[in-house]
Amino acid sequence: MIVLGIDPGTATTGYGVVRDNPDGRLIKICYGVIRTEADTPYPLRLKEIHDEISFLINEYKPEAVVIEQLFFNKNVATALSVGQARGVVILTAAIAGVDLAEYTPIQVKEAVVGYGRAEKSQVQQMVKVLLGLKEIPKPDDAADALALSICHLNSYKMRSLSILRDNQSSQYQGSSRRRK
Numbered sequence: 001m002i003v004l005g006i007d008p009g010t011a012t013t014g015y016g017v018v019r020d021n022p023d024g025r026l027i028k029i030c031y032g033v034i035r036t037e038a039d040t041p042y043p044l045r046l047k048e049i050h051d052e053i054s055f056l057i058n059e060y061k062p063e064a065v066v067i068e069q070l071f072f073n074k075n076v077a078t079a080l081s082v083g084q085a086r087g088v089v090i091l092t093a094a095i096a097g098v099d100l101a102e103y104t105p106i107q108v109k110e111a112v113v114g115y116g117r118a119e120k121s122q123v124q125q126m127v128k129v130l131l132g133l134k135e136i137p138k139p140d141d142a143a144d145a146l147a148l149s150i151c152h153l154n155s156y157k158m159r160s161l162s163i164l165r166d167n168q169s170s171q172y173q174g175s176s177r178r179r180k
Helices: 042-060 076-096 105-112 120-130 140-177
Strands: 002-007 012-020 026-035 064-068 099-103
Touching: 002 042, 002 140, 012 042, 012 140, 026 042, 026 140, 042 076, 064 076, 064 140, 076 099, 099 105, 099 140, 105 120, 105 140, 120 140
Parallel strands: 002 064, 064 099
Antiparallel strands: 002 012, 012 026
């Protein structure tokens, strides 16, 4: 499975494309940021984000786009700006027909580090380790996007194992009923 994680922002939007290997390893395909200039009219900045996300979707063909659930921010202007960039990402994924997944910051930290209250530096270090990178991905927006991809892949694996376990359990129960 290929996943495109996105850390949306108007000035800087981080992205990270990760796939899982049949042997269980996670493989970094690419990561980086989309930067928009502050002096560019706002609608054109949002269009630029859309165009770049569309390119990434067309180039890497992810099965899912992953973003962080919006949390309450005391800075209303920042929250609105991030919300608008987030909306562009959601719309771009919908237009492309790609599934969208959302995770809270605590869920991402839990999936990547194993502790929902982990520090940002701990998450970044684990991203480096889990993807076999030589250094922590920079800038932070790109590292956050990779963490979102890792979170989704790990969550997907856990859901798959749970479904497999449930199916095996129901098959076992079904076979015991037939032995009367």
